[in-house]
Amino acid sequence: MPIRTVENQRLYRQIADQVTALIEAGEFAHGSRLPSERDLAVQLGVSRPSVREALIALEIEGKVEVRVGAGIFVAAPRPVAVPDPSTEAGPFEHLRARWLIEGEIAAEAAKNAQAEDLVPIRASVQDMQNRVRKELPTEDSDRAFHCGIAKATHNSALVPVVHDLWGRGRGAIWRRMEHHFQTHDLRTATLEDHRAILDMLETADARGARAAMRHHLDRVVREFSRRWDLLKETETGINPALQALAKKRGSQR
Incomplete structure (x- = not known):
């Protein structure tokens, strides 16, 4: 299933729906790393903030997971009740x-x-x-x-x-x-x-x-x-700046 450019109306939701369709069609296998935010924005013909909103919506829905310093991966299917952000503006x-x-x-x-x-x-x-x-x-x-x-x-x-x-x-x-x-x-x-x-x-x-x-x-x-x-855009290993941020947050708890 090829990636299609999307209309501007309710942009982040359209992006999320298209990524969901690609996952369901097997284009992005469970456990695989999604293309970078930059690449998705280029292929979809949209802005990076709209892709961010879509990816966060998909995380809420349990369809992807953010792995610190590694990227965003397709989550394994699981029967959990999640908030539905589909009616929200980004x-x-x-x-x-x-x-x-x-x-x-x-x-x-x-x-x-x-x-x-x-x-x-x-x-x-x-x-x-x-x-x-x-x-x-x-x-x-x-x-x-x-x-x-x-x-x-x-x-x-x-x-x-x-x-x-x-x-x-x-x-x-x-x-x-x-x-x-x-x-x-x-x-x-x-x-x-x-x-x-x-x-x-x-x-x-x-x-x-x-x-x-x-x-x-x-x-x-x-x-x-x-x-x-x-949080997520490190191709190899953990970002040192992210490590410092995580350590700082931990010390404040």
Whole structure:
């Protein structure tokens, strides 16, 4: 069965379905290593982030497994119940949507926020700092920060937009990405990003707030992409950088 180029609609799901069909047809045998992400992207005529989303979806479904430092392999069939990510937009799609929308929301908040609007935003930054120090999950303080900025615009139509983007973006694929990639360093970087955005809001710098928010979301994409490459793209042996990362993560538990 030859690999076919795919349409752009629901791209990562189409890629996942095509790889599944190739596995079922015996083109990729159980236990075999899949082509590299780069090769799959070229053969399918799609971007590497879309291939990443598809591979993570297939991992959730139990069809492939990530072997640290070796690559992605076709998993042996097993009768397990797995979350169905097929209705989700991909996490990189969500991050791009947030880049477009939340950048402008931050600019509006910088122009319209009153002193009392900044109080809960500061509190969310302080809460995140405490959680990072104690190695606790930061999702609640992260959500409170972004939703607080939406409220500070004084445009009630924007608040449910951020709530919806946040909720839809935290599906099974995102949770798997966090399982692989979330580290103390990444949470610390997010805290620093939030502080930079808050600084722009406090000085009513709309242009700076927009830039700081977009820098924050760009960084998340870059870090997830970089750590995904570290996780699986080593043709021979274990990547030394990955070994160091794994050792660091182990020492933080």
